[in-house]
Amino acid sequence: MRDAKAMAATPADVKEYPNSYVFVVDMPGLKSGDIKVQVEDDNVLLVSGERKREEEKEGVKFLRMERRVGKFMRKFVLPENANTDAISAVCQDGVLSVTVQKLPPPQPTKPRTIEVKIA
């Protein structure tokens, strides 16, 4: 896991919604079970996985081999208002989407109305 050289990068988009951040990562050929989504150091979103080349079989020959296999990892530093207790992930058509909810903004101090009695 620590060997950066063996790690392939995979393109990602990051989108900000009013109430959440969404991290979209291309992962063609990976199923949900092959992908790991973790939070490290309280503010780093870590997405990792491994794409395996199917085993060589008797009578099968590769004429071309461009698709990258192996481990890959992406790290995203989360914004301060990310709620690391409210993260969900879904993988569809080889694309992983991780949604991180935002913490509610600090409650603005309500203006206090003080009744002034006129004596």
Next chain:
Amino acid sequence: MRDAKAMAATPADVKEYPNSYVFVVDMPGLKSGDIKVQVEDDNVLLVSGERKREEEKEGVKFLRMERRVGKFMRKFVLPENANTDAISAVCQDGVLSVTVQKLPPPQPTKPRTIEVKIA
């Protein structure tokens, strides 16, 4: 469709089986309906599609945009023994697999046995 500059390449593997060729192309985020598989000039397999960025919505901001969108195309010259009438394609987890059957090898001429009668 003819503008090569607008076309992104996408990695592919080509495998040869005893009775078929299989072309494997990464297409994360595309559904079967977004992909076109054609045979051109009788011996060229053409795989094309388009990945669209979802429409910009009010209140959604892209903080990072690495995933490529747009049209893409891959062409493969088919071997002579490819049977262009026997092609099937399936897309799963963002990976397209196109199987092209091989034509049966030309029937070897059977050795003829000529009975030689001894006079």
